[in-house]
Amino acid sequence: MPTNLAADIDYGDGFQPSDAGQNERVIQKKQDDDDEEDTGTYVHxxxxxxxxxxxxxxxGxxxxxxxxxxxxxxxxxTGSVGLSLVVWTGCGVLAxxxxxxxxxxxxxxxxxxxEYAYLxxxxGRSKRHTFLSPIPAYLYSWTAVFIMKPSSLAIICLAFGEYAMSxxxxxxxxxxxxxxxxxxxxVLLLTAINCMSVKSATRLQNVFMFAKLLALAxxxxxxxxxxxxxxxxxxxxAFAGTATSPSSVALAFYSGLWAYDGWNNLNFVTEELRSPSKNLPRSIMIGIPLVTIVYVLTNISYFTVMSKSAMLASDAVAVSWSNSMLGVMAWIIPLSVACSTFGAANGSMxxxxxxxxxxxxxxHLPSIISYISIKYFTPAPALxxxxxxxxxxVTISDIEALIDFFSFTAWVFYGATFTALIVMRWTRxxxxxxxxxPLVIAVVVTLISIYLVIAPIVDDPQLGYLxxxxxxxxxxxxxxxxVYFKIHxxxxxxxxxxxxxxxEVAPGEHTD
Structure with a gap:
C-alpha cells in the first residue's frame, strides 16, 4: 500500500490514512490524559x-x-406519531x-x-497479514468517495432545492x-466557490451556521x-396505525439516523482534545442527549400544528409549520432552512x-484527483x-431513496467498526x-447494525441495496x-x- 502523502491537508469531515510505521509508533506510545506537555520525539x-x-x-x-x-x-x-417519536429517541440512544x-x-x-484507521x-495489521487484510479499510475509503460523501451532498442540496422553491x-x-x-x-455554485477560494468556503460556513439555530429556536x-x-x-x-414490519422500522431508523449523522465526528480530533479519557465521553454524554431533546421537541412542535395526514402531505414540513404559525412572517423559516442547508452542503463538499x-x-483513485489548482490552491479536480x-x-433519485442508499452503506461500515472493537479485545x-x-455495548450496537442492514433487504428487497x-x-x-499489484x-x-x-493544476506539496 502507498504511504501517506497527505499529512498537511485540512480535509474537514474526511479521513486521513497515516503512514503505517508512524502509526505503529504512535499507538505504542503512552497517551497522557493530563494537560501536561508531551516530551516525546514526534510532532503532534x-x-x-x-x-x-x-x-x-x-x-454543530x-x-x-x-x-x-x-x-x-x-x-x-412508522405509521404513527407515537412510534415516530420513539424512533427519534431511539436514534439518539443508538448514536x-x-x-x-x-x-x-x-x-x-x-x-x-x-473508521479507516480503526479498520x-x-x-490490516493483523499477525496473519495477507493481501486481503487492508481491504476492509480500503473499501471504507472507496465507499466514502463513491457513495457516502456524494450522496450526503446530494441529499442536503435536494433539501435546499425543496426549501428554496417552497x-x-x-x-x-x-x-x-x-x-x-x-x-x-x-451544487455547481458550491463547486465554483470551493474551487476558487478556501477562505470564501469557510466564511460561507460561518455565515450560515446560525441560520439553522434560528429556525429550530x-x-x-x-x-x-x-x-x-x-x-x-x-x-x-399516538400509536394508532403503528407499523409492525421489521423493514419499515429499520427504514424509519435510516431516516432518523440521517439527522444524527456526525455523532462520530469528535473522533476526528481526538489528538487535539484535552484529557480525552474524560472529555470525550463527557462531550458525548452531554452533546448527543442535547441534540436528541432538540429533535424530539421539534417533532412535537410539528405535531402541535399538523395532523398526521397533513404532515404526510407536506413536501417541506418546516414550511407547512411556518405557514400555520407565523402568518405574514412565514417566509422566515424557509429562508432560514434554505440558508442552513446551503451551509451544510458547503461543509459536506x-x-x-x-x-x-x-x-x-x-x-485509491487516479492521481489527477490529488492535484491542486496552481491559481487558487484548492483541490479543484477532487471537487x-x-x-x-x-x-x-440528484438526477436519478430523490431524497428518501438517497437517504436509504447512504444509511445502508454507512451502517455496513459502522457495524464493521464496532466489530473491530470486539475483535481487538481478543487480538490486542x-x-x-x-x-x-462494557463489551456488551459493542455487541448490542453491532447486532443493531446487522439488523439495520439486513432487515430492509430480507423484508422488502430493493434494487438500491443491490x-x-x-x-x-x-x-x-x-x-x-x-492498488495491490500497482498496474499502471x-x-x-x-x-x-x-x-x-x-x-491548471499540479501535484500538491506534502510532508511525510
Missing part, C-alpha cells in the same frame, strides 16, 4: 479543545438538514452507544482517520423538475406555546473534496469529481485502553490490479496531462 497537534468545544463540535456537526427533511419519512414508515464505542477506539488508536489497525409554490409544492434544477444549480418555542394552549390533538391516541484528494494520494457523482445521484488485549466500555452492494465490492476489482495504465498519463493543462 496541540491539545486545545476542552469539554465545551467538544460538545459544540458534536452539536449533527444538527444540519436532517431535522428539516426526515420527519415526514420517519412518520410515513450515543455508538459514540461510546468510538471513545474506546479513539483513545486506544489515537490516529486521524476514524486498518484491527484487520415559498414560491406554497402548500402545493414545487415541481420536482424545478427542485432538481435548483439543486444542480446549488422559532419552531421549538412555537411548539411550547402550542402545548401550553392545549393543541395536542395529534398527540392523542469541503470535506468530500479533501477525502477524494487523500484517497487519490493513497493510490469536480465529487460534483459529477453528486449530480448523477495488551493495548492501552484509557477508556474501556446497487450499493455492487459499488462497494466493485472496489475490490480496482484494489487488486491497481498509460491512458491515465494522457488524461492527467490534458487535465493539468485544462484545469
Amino acid at each position: 497537534l496541540k491539545k486545545q479543545l476542552g469539554l465545551i468545544s467538544g460538545v459544540g463540535l458534536i452539536v 456537526t449533527m444538527i444540519g438538514s436532517g431535522i428539516f427533511i426526515s420527519p415526514i419519512s420517519v412518520l410515513k414508515r 450515543m452507544l455508538g459514540s461510546l464505542c468510538y471513545c474506546e477506539l479513539g483513545t486506544m488508536i489515537p490516529l486521524s482517520g476514524c 486498518m489497525e484491527a484487520f 415559498p414560491l409554490f406554497g402548500d402545493c409544492g414545487a415541481p420536482k423538475i424545478l427542485v432538481k434544477l435548483t439543486t444542480v444549480g446549488a 422559532i419552531i421549538i418555542v412555537g411548539g411550547i406555546v402550542n402545548l401550553c394552549r392545549g393543541m395536542t390533538e395529534s398527540l392523542t391516541d 469541503f470535506g468530500a473534496g479533501r477525502l477524494c484528494l487523500v484517497s487519490a494520494r493513497e493510490g 469536480i469529481f465529487q460534483t459529477i457523482v453528486a449530480i448523477i445521484m 488485549p495488551d493495548m492501552e485502553r484509557p477508556i474501556k466500555i 446497487y450499493a452492494a455492487l459499488i462497494v465490492f466493485a472496489g475490490i476489482l480496482f484494489y487488486v490490479p491497481f 495504465l498509460h491512458i491515465f498519463d494522457k488524461i492527467t496531462v490534458f487535465m493539468q493543462v485544462y484545469l
Whole structure:
C-alpha cells in the first residue's frame, strides 16, 4: 500500500490514512490524559479543545438538514406519531452507544482517520497479514468517495432545492423538475466557490451556521406555546396505525439516523482534545442527549400544528409549520432552512473534496484527483469529481431513496467498526485502553447494525441495496490490479496531462 502523502491537508469531515510505521509508533506510545506537555520525539497537534468545544463540535456537526427533511419519512414508515417519536429517541440512544464505542477506539488508536484507521489497525495489521487484510479499510475509503460523501451532498442540496422553491409554490409544492434544477444549480455554485477560494468556503460556513439555530429556536418555542394552549390533538391516541414490519422500522431508523449523522465526528480530533479519557465521553454524554431533546421537541412542535395526514402531505414540513404559525412572517423559516442547508452542503463538499484528494494520494483513485489548482490552491479536480457523482445521484433519485442508499452503506461500515472493537479485545488485549466500555455495548450496537442492514433487504428487497452492494465490492476489482499489484495504465498519463493543462493544476506539496 502507498504511504501517506497527505499529512498537511485540512480535509474537514474526511479521513486521513497515516503512514503505517508512524502509526505503529504512535499507538505504542503512552497517551497522557493530563494537560501536561508531551516530551516525546514526534510532532503532534496541540491539545486545545476542552469539554465545551467538544460538545459544540458534536452539536454543530449533527444538527444540519436532517431535522428539516426526515420527519415526514420517519412518520410515513412508522405509521404513527407515537412510534415516530420513539424512533427519534431511539436514534439518539443508538448514536450515543455508538459514540461510546468510538471513545474506546479513539483513545486506544489515537490516529486521524476514524473508521479507516480503526479498520486498518484491527484487520490490516493483523499477525496473519495477507493481501486481503487492508481491504476492509480500503473499501471504507472507496465507499466514502463513491457513495457516502456524494450522496450526503446530494441529499442536503435536494433539501435546499425543496426549501428554496417552497415559498414560491406554497402548500402545493414545487415541481420536482424545478427542485432538481435548483439543486444542480446549488451544487455547481458550491463547486465554483470551493474551487476558487478556501477562505470564501469557510466564511460561507460561518455565515450560515446560525441560520439553522434560528429556525429550530422559532419552531421549538412555537411548539411550547402550542402545548401550553392545549393543541395536542395529534398527540392523542399516538400509536394508532403503528407499523409492525421489521423493514419499515429499520427504514424509519435510516431516516432518523440521517439527522444524527456526525455523532462520530469528535473522533476526528481526538489528538487535539484535552484529557480525552474524560472529555470525550463527557462531550458525548452531554452533546448527543442535547441534540436528541432538540429533535424530539421539534417533532412535537410539528405535531402541535399538523395532523398526521397533513404532515404526510407536506413536501417541506418546516414550511407547512411556518405557514400555520407565523402568518405574514412565514417566509422566515424557509429562508432560514434554505440558508442552513446551503451551509451544510458547503461543509459536506469541503470535506468530500479533501477525502477524494487523500484517497487519490493513497493510490485509491487516479492521481489527477490529488492535484491542486496552481491559481487558487484548492483541490479543484477532487471537487469536480465529487460534483459529477453528486449530480448523477440528484438526477436519478430523490431524497428518501438517497437517504436509504447512504444509511445502508454507512451502517455496513459502522457495524464493521464496532466489530473491530470486539475483535481487538481478543487480538490486542495488551493495548492501552484509557477508556474501556462494557463489551456488551459493542455487541448490542453491532447486532443493531446487522439488523439495520439486513432487515430492509430480507423484508422488502430493493434494487438500491443491490446497487450499493455492487459499488462497494466493485472496489475490490480496482484494489487488486491497481492498488495491490500497482498496474499502471498509460491512458491515465494522457488524461492527467490534458487535465493539468485544462484545469491548471499540479501535484500538491506534502510532508511525510
